[in-house]
Amino acid sequence: MLYREAGQFKTSYAADQQLLPIRQDRIAFFTLLAVVFVIVPLFVSDYWFSALLIPILIFSLAAIGLNILTGYAGQLSLGSAAFMAVGAFSAYNIVLRMPWLPQIVSFLLAGVCAALVGIAFGLPSVRIKGFYLAVATLAAQFFVVWALQKFPWFTNNSSSGVISAQGVTFFGFPIDSPVRNYVFVLCIVTVLALCAKNMARSNTGRQWMAVRDMDVAAEVIGIPLMRTKLQAFAISSFYCGVAGALYAYCYIGTVEPEAFSLDMSFRVLFMIIVGGMGTIMGAFIGATFFTVLPIFLSILIPGIASLFNFNFDKASLTYIEFMIFGALIIFFLIVEPHGLARLWQIGKEKLRIWPFPH
């Protein structure tokens, strides 16, 4: 009943191949864009921007990057935080040493630096696969963080190793309040997510998926393996690098190597596993799940405890939140091993024929 698809005919190949072929989907999507670009900045409080929306967007971008590498191209990588760190420090150094460049260009160049590092650490993927490749990317994680701490040039010889990110300006317009940071990050993430979606639907994406599914067969039909894998590493690291630059400039405000630890690499990997590997939507869902749920639990669990007069101390309450969070991850993966994005997809299929069950 909601999806009245009768009468929606495509009269050109372009119309048939568009991202949102169903009119109701187009309406819903553009309404969503209007809400996030216009309504949210006008009506939502600062807390939501600084603590929820901006980290969701930044981690969605990093998760899209990892999804391209692990979900689409099938190369398991545990080094996403390292590429984010490269992006953050490259952005800092480019803005510091070349202040005449517009900052948005600096962030994109930082992504390019991260892409170059990604290609370097992606070279082992030509020879090794699966868990062994994961270990090689783990080496990237440790090496990058070590290198950033060892060579003071990266931190501009700061005594503490923690540097304050310079303020963000968009062609002279200062991006200093939470609202402006949010809109700035939202614009970048929207454009890059659109690019990723298109790449995934194009020949590039099909090559990645062929390499993921059976790389020998892909090679046989003429897909250049090394080029495809390194291209996946490069593009994935570009996304992670831009996400890292945004993390340092628009979210935390400081750039330090310890923030991009192995823990963050695992978080991004879990985001795409729980969200749905091999989908762009899965990156957003996973990032939302991992950002919102712990905060939601930290508000809910003490509330329930005081409601029922359970006398737990604060530390125990935090451990209970950890346990419930872990249990929820397990629950969602049992219910739908392909991730929450698959649930969304099933939901949409059901909605298209609702109220009929089949």
Added chain:
Amino acid sequence: MFTSKKFTGVKAMCAAAIGVAALVTGAPSPSFAQQANEQFVSVLSFRVGPYGPAGVGIFGGFIDYMNYVNVKEGGVGGVKLSWEECETEYAAARGVECYERLKTKSPTKGTMIHPVSTPITYALLDKTLADKVPIVQTGYGRTDTVDGRYFPWAFPLITTYPMQATAIVKFLSQKEKGDLRGKKIAYLYLDSAYGKEPITYLQAEAKVNGFELTTIPITPPGTEQGAQWQQIRQSQADYVIFWGFGVMNASAMRAAQKVGFARDKIIGSWWAGSEEDTVPAGDAAKGYMSAAMNVSGKTPLIADIEKTLYGANPTGNMQDKSKIGGINYNRGVVIGLITVEAIRVAQAKYGKKVMDGEQIRWALEHLDLSDARLKALNATGLMPTMKTSCADHEGSGKIKVQQWDGTKWALVSDWIEGNRQLVRPLLEQSAIDYGKSKGITPRDCAKES
């Protein structure tokens, strides 16, 4: 059959999603109502993770002191203190979220922020500046914030890492009858901002005093230190200055025992000098020394807090009463004492009502915890005397050195002040560089009252 199984899963998910969405949209909303006449203090605490044991003591002491003031004196000038804790897990991202969440709970915006964590402090420095909330870094944080002309809202009270490090060097020099020339000192540090900050200052001290400094980093969390201590033993260091935090402290003592390095030649920073560090190490900790900006033990104030809050109707925050009087608990009490004193000083100038950020900031620049004042607060000996001003947001710079005798900490020195002549110019230069990079014009302290 296949589709129906999927469908029930989808149904359950939809119901769960709607419930989650409803509760999340309701969740973080400002609730000014009940705190109309209360001084609300944000408590950004960490009680879990590798630094959790320290946090339990520190925040227990902080909350207990505020509770104590409420019970004994009915608040400050008739205005009761209220607070709310938020778990930061010692991570910058969670710290930012907790700060933003608690900021909305009251017009005081949290009165003052005590992150008790250097990474969270760095993340919040710009935000507290923009929101006009004072951020207090008692004995940690960013050193150049001592210069209040460039950092009007940041206060590294009592002392900073470089002052502590140079004070330790002074103590060692006293031990060596004033002559450190030719001695080898190893600086073993946690590879983080906390550990790296004193290095430039220690290198400057090495040049002045003529000793040889080796710097050896430990990657967090630092539970495995065998290689570092082997290196120390091979280099035949005379002393080790240890800048650890959390579970690595006990590991260090055990590793030192394994390689046979005498523990009474190791001096730790105050984040490496609490019962949570020495007790787990057992007899490997005997003889180990550390700096302290507050003493341990049940001084009169601590004893009174214990009597008031843990007597017949216990309302105290500590689950484990044996930790009362420990270094971390006393540190928390000192943090609480500073908070309450700042509110008192602000009320003396602005009247007995709820204080806002600008008033508290003024008070933090005009703190005068002299010997007489400490005596009036029943805190003589608990913390050093402290006097802040516009250009000096530190106020003291003094530490004591204590030694673990196997069961408790015993003081082995009186208050030692760090090397202000060495430290101040370096940090002033750092503040000037910061001001240049951010385009800040320094305040003129002479013009302000």
